[in-house]
Amino acid sequence: IAKAGVPEASRGKLADAARKMFDAGRAVEARSVEINPLVVLADGRVVAADCRMTIDDYAVFRHPELGIEIARELDHPPTPLERIAYRIEQEDHRGTFFFAQMNTQATPASKGLIGFHGAGGGGSMMSMDAIAAEGFTLANFCDTSGNPSVAKVYRAARIILSQPGLVGYFGSGSGVANQEQFWSAYGLAKAFNEMRLDIPAVIRLGGNGEDRAVDILTSACRGLSVKVEGYKKTDPPARIAARFAGLVEERRAGDATLPAWKPRKPARPAFVGNGVSLEVRGGRVWIDPAAWRSNAPAIIARSGGLLRDEGGKPVATVPPEQFATKDNELIACEVECLRDGIGGFFVELDMPELEPAGKGAH
Known part of the structure; x- marks a missing residue:
């Protein structure tokens, strides 16, 4: 403090302010505390004119007195969709899920508002740069990585598609993710079909099992009215961003009256x-x-050994508590049945906050 040229009369008060700042941060397990500016008034008093404190995400639950709703470093009060996303992350710790809304309208001269779905922080940032360079406005940032569950990816897609006005859905991450990409493909395919996606989607599924992942996604979505394309780690973000821009323009050129995305009830x-x-x-x-009477053998074959026939009725092959943990395999069964045109099997995942009263469309 002395070396900073502070008058001797104020040094003690500044030192006291620094000690109090440290104590305040330590009391709430802050990762950082910044006072800027710290002001010495004409009468000698030392005042914090502005202060920012960042609490450790993993310590928030120990400090309810702070009133922090979401343990995320957001630059705005949490939106309803961000609250839903955070609840999902808290209830399902398989992999990570981060969602933040960015824009509700396309910027002037933009090619349109898009939903963004990344996988891995660094790769997602690079992919965001690539799609922004093509002239699009991002409605959100989303990251599902760390080997997320199928249900988590599905719910992430549902949240992204709860934003109106999108002209497309762009997914791209690191391209070398050390996670089985086919699980993400199952989640995306389920969400796109339930929501009857009618805007172009380009998804880069680079990483383990990428060949299988791309095949699952594209074949499961072939019945939709738009193109859903899958890409691998050898396809750089800039190239697939350009392809995405081409698909958006192709849709507009085909029918200029086609509306942007409108959130809707899921098909059931x-x-x-x-x-x-x-x-x-x-x-x-x-x-x-x-x-079941006609499709039982086919459904059983795709159930991962979790179902069998007993007197013409489906029953689980494992105890209920074990069966309940097999949502990955059961959603995969649903999508595999969809790919092969086998009806009669569906996994209903709860997302009441996103659904108006009543059942979804059939």
């Missing part, structure tokens, strides 16, 4: 609520009894 089969039901983590498996 008619047997949801009426068929055989088995509890699974965060939802329920529904099986149509009529379809």
Whole structure:
């Protein structure tokens, strides 16, 4: 303090302020505390004219007195979608899920507002730069990485698609992720089909099992009205961003009156609520009894050994508490049935905050 040229009369008060700042930060487990500026008034008093304190995310739960809703470094009060995303992350610790809203409208001269879905922080940033360079405005940042569950990726996609006005869905991450990419493909395919996606989607699924992942995503989405394309680690973000821009322009050129994305209820089969039901983590498996009679062998073959037939009815091969933890495998079963045109099997995942009253469209 003396070397900074502070008058001797104020040095003690500044030293006291520094000590109090340290004590205040330590009391709430802050990662950093910044006072800028620290002002010495004409009467000699020392005052913090402005202060910023960042609390360790993992310490927030120990300090309810701070009133922090979401342990994230957001530059704005949390939005309803950010609250939903944070709850999902808190309830499912398989992998990570970060979601932050950025823009609700495209900037002037932009090619449009897009939903962004990354995988891995550094690769996601690079991919965001690539899509921004193509002239698009990002509605959000999203990262599902660290080997996320299928349900977590599905719910992330549902949240992204709860934003109106999107002209496309762009997904790209590190390209060398050490996680099985086919699990993410199952989650995306389920979400895109339930939401009846009608805006172009380009997804880079680089990493372990990428060939299988791209095949799952593209084949499961072939019945949609738009192109859903999958890419691998050898496809750089700049190239797929340019391809995405081409698909958006192609859609506009085909019919200039086509609207941007409008959030909607998820499509649900008619047997949801009426068929055989088995509890699974965060939802329920529904099986149509009529379809089971003809499709049982095919569904069983895709269930990962979790289902069998007993007297013409589907039953689990493992205890209920174990069956409930197999949501990855059961969602995969649903998507594999979809790919092969086999009806009668559906996993209903709870997301009541995103759904208006009543069941989804059939």
